[in-house]
Amino acid sequence: MNLPLAPTDEPPQLRADAARNRTLLLDAASRLLSGCGAADLTMESVAAAAGVGKGTVFRRFGDRAGLLIALLDHREKQLQAAFLSGPPPLGPGASAADRLHAFGPAVLRHERDHHPLILASRTDPLRNYAVPALHLRINHIAMLLRQADVPGDPELLAHTLLGSIDTALVHHLTTERGMPLERLEEAWHHLVTRLGAPA
Amino acid sequence: MNLPLAPTDEPPQLRADAARNRTLLLDAASRLLSGCGAADLTMESVAAAAGVGKGTVFRRFGDRAGLLIALLDHREKQLQAAFLSGPPPLGPGASAADRLHAFGPAVLRHERDHHPLILASRTDPLRNYAVPALHLRINHIAMLLRQADVPGDPELLAHTLLGSIDTALVHHLTTERGMPLERLEEAWHHLVTRLGAPA
DNA sequence: ACTTTAAGCGGACCATGGTCCGCTTGATTG
DNA sequence: CAATCAAGCGGACCATGGTCCGCTTAAAGT
Incomplete structure (x- = not known):
C-alpha cells in the first residue's frame, strides 16, 4: 500500500506529467491486455510498454x-x-x-x-x-x-x-x-x- | 499448480513418510498461526518449522x-x-x-x-x-x-x-x-x- | 526570470510464492 | 534379502509484486 495523500480518494488534481503518465499506463495496459490473458499482465511489462519506471505504476495505482x-x-x-x-x-x-x-x-x-x-x-x-x-x-x-x-x-x-x-x-x-x-x-x-x- | 497424480483428488494413500510430514506441516502451521497473523505465515517458515524442505510443502498442498x-x-x-x-x-x-x-x-x-x-x-x-x-x-x-x-x-x-x-x-x-x-x-x-x- | 518545494519519477532492491530436477527412500515383488 | 521404481524430498532457482530513496521537475509564489 502506498497512498501518501488524500485519505480516502485519489488526489483530484494530478500534476501534468503524472496525468499524462496515467493515461499512458492505462493505454499500455489495455493494449497489452488485448494480446494476452489478464494473468500475463505484469506490472513491469505495463511500465515498459508505457515507457515509465515500475515505481510510477505503483505510485499511481497502489498495486496490481x-x-x-x-x-x-x-x-x-x-x-x-x-x-x-x-x-x-x-x-x-x-x-x-x-x-x-x-x-x-x-x-x-x-x-x-x-x-x-x-x-x-x-x-x-x-x-x-x-x-x-x-x-x-x-x-x-x-x-x-x-x-x-x-x-x-x-x-x-x-x-x-x-x-x-x-x-x-x-x-x-x-x-x-x-x-x-x-x-x-x-x-x-x-x-x-x-x-x-x-x- | 503441481498435482502430478490423481486427476481430481488427493491420492488417498500417502506413503508413510509423506503422511508424517503432512501432519508435521499442519501442526507447524497451526503453531505458527497462533503466534502471528495469517498474513505473516510464509511457506518457507512453515517448512522450516516442520523441519522439511519448501518443495515438500508445495508437493503436499499445491499452493498456499x-x-x-x-x-x-x-x-x-x-x-x-x-x-x-x-x-x-x-x-x-x-x-x-x-x-x-x-x-x-x-x-x-x-x-x-x-x-x-x-x-x-x-x-x-x-x-x-x-x-x-x-x-x-x-x-x-x-x-x-x-x-x-x-x-x-x-x-x-x-x-x-x-x-x-x-x-x-x-x-x-x-x-x-x-x-x-x-x-x-x-x-x-x-x-x-x-x-x-x-x- | 529566480526560488522554493512537494509531487513525481525510476530502477535497484527485497520478500515470497511457485517450479525444477537430481537424489533418496518406502513399498512391493520374487 | 535383493532388486526395482514410483513417490517423495529438498533447496537452488526463477518470476513478480511491492518498497525505498535520491534525483528531477512542474507549478506556484515574488
Missing part, C-alpha cells in the same frame, strides 16, 4: 488490483450510465420493480463480457467492497427496493441480490456446472418477484 | 491457499458434524424450515471465529467453489429447500442464501459498516421466511 480496477472502472461507465440515466426499463421512467427485474440481466451481460478482468482484479476478498462501482450498484438496488416497498433490510437485501449474480459465482456456475445464463436470469426474476410479493 | 484450506478443513469438521448429525434444530430431527433458520446463525458464528484464516485462504475467487466444505453446505441447503418445498431453483437459491452470509461480506459489513451480527441474523431469518412463505 488497483490498476486492473482502474481499467475496469472505465469500462463500467457504460453500465452505470445505462441504469442511472439510460432508457427504461433499466433507467428511470419504469417502475422500481421493473427496473429491478431489468438490472440482473444487464449486470449478467456486462459480467459475461468482462469477467476475465474482473476476476483478475479480485485477489483480496475484502478489497471488492471498497470498489466504488460496487457501492454504486448497492445503493442503486437499495434505493429501488425502498421505492418498490420491498419489506426487509434494503441494504442487506441489495447485497444478497447482487451476490446472487456475482461474477465469480456466475462464472463457476456457467463453466464448471454448465448452467446456461438463462437459468440464472430466471432465478433473478424469481428472486425479485419473491422478495417483492406482498406478504 | 491449499495449505490454508487444509488447515481450515480440520476446523470445519465441527460445524459439519453439527448440521449433519448434531442435535436439532440445526441437525436432523427438526423441520426443514427450522433447520434452515438455524443454519445461518451457526455459519455466522463459525465464520466469526475463523475469518482470518478463511479470508487469507481466498486469493483466487474461483478457487472457493472448489472447496469441499462449501459444496457440502450448498448441497445441504439445497436439500433443505427441497424438503421445505420452497419454490424456485434450489441450487441457485442455496448459493444466494450462502452468499448473503459470506465471510468476506459479513466481515465488511461488521467492521467497515459497523453492523451488529444480530442485524445479519435477522436478515437471514427474514430471507428464509420470505422465500419459504406460500405464494
Whole structure:
C-alpha cells in the first residue's frame, strides 16, 4: 500500500506529467491486455510498454488490483450510465420493480463480457467492497427496493441480490456446472418477484 | 499448480513418510498461526518449522491457499458434524424450515471465529467453489429447500442464501459498516421466511 | 526570470510464492 | 534379502509484486 495523500480518494488534481503518465499506463495496459490473458499482465511489462519506471505504476495505482480496477472502472461507465440515466426499463421512467427485474440481466451481460478482468482484479476478498462501482450498484438496488416497498433490510437485501449474480459465482456456475445464463436470469426474476410479493 | 497424480483428488494413500510430514506441516502451521497473523505465515517458515524442505510443502498442498484450506478443513469438521448429525434444530430431527433458520446463525458464528484464516485462504475467487466444505453446505441447503418445498431453483437459491452470509461480506459489513451480527441474523431469518412463505 | 518545494519519477532492491530436477527412500515383488 | 521404481524430498532457482530513496521537475509564489 502506498497512498501518501488524500485519505480516502485519489488526489483530484494530478500534476501534468503524472496525468499524462496515467493515461499512458492505462493505454499500455489495455493494449497489452488485448494480446494476452489478464494473468500475463505484469506490472513491469505495463511500465515498459508505457515507457515509465515500475515505481510510477505503483505510485499511481497502489498495486496490481488497483490498476486492473482502474481499467475496469472505465469500462463500467457504460453500465452505470445505462441504469442511472439510460432508457427504461433499466433507467428511470419504469417502475422500481421493473427496473429491478431489468438490472440482473444487464449486470449478467456486462459480467459475461468482462469477467476475465474482473476476476483478475479480485485477489483480496475484502478489497471488492471498497470498489466504488460496487457501492454504486448497492445503493442503486437499495434505493429501488425502498421505492418498490420491498419489506426487509434494503441494504442487506441489495447485497444478497447482487451476490446472487456475482461474477465469480456466475462464472463457476456457467463453466464448471454448465448452467446456461438463462437459468440464472430466471432465478433473478424469481428472486425479485419473491422478495417483492406482498406478504 | 503441481498435482502430478490423481486427476481430481488427493491420492488417498500417502506413503508413510509423506503422511508424517503432512501432519508435521499442519501442526507447524497451526503453531505458527497462533503466534502471528495469517498474513505473516510464509511457506518457507512453515517448512522450516516442520523441519522439511519448501518443495515438500508445495508437493503436499499445491499452493498456499491449499495449505490454508487444509488447515481450515480440520476446523470445519465441527460445524459439519453439527448440521449433519448434531442435535436439532440445526441437525436432523427438526423441520426443514427450522433447520434452515438455524443454519445461518451457526455459519455466522463459525465464520466469526475463523475469518482470518478463511479470508487469507481466498486469493483466487474461483478457487472457493472448489472447496469441499462449501459444496457440502450448498448441497445441504439445497436439500433443505427441497424438503421445505420452497419454490424456485434450489441450487441457485442455496448459493444466494450462502452468499448473503459470506465471510468476506459479513466481515465488511461488521467492521467497515459497523453492523451488529444480530442485524445479519435477522436478515437471514427474514430471507428464509420470505422465500419459504406460500405464494 | 529566480526560488522554493512537494509531487513525481525510476530502477535497484527485497520478500515470497511457485517450479525444477537430481537424489533418496518406502513399498512391493520374487 | 535383493532388486526395482514410483513417490517423495529438498533447496537452488526463477518470476513478480511491492518498497525505498535520491534525483528531477512542474507549478506556484515574488
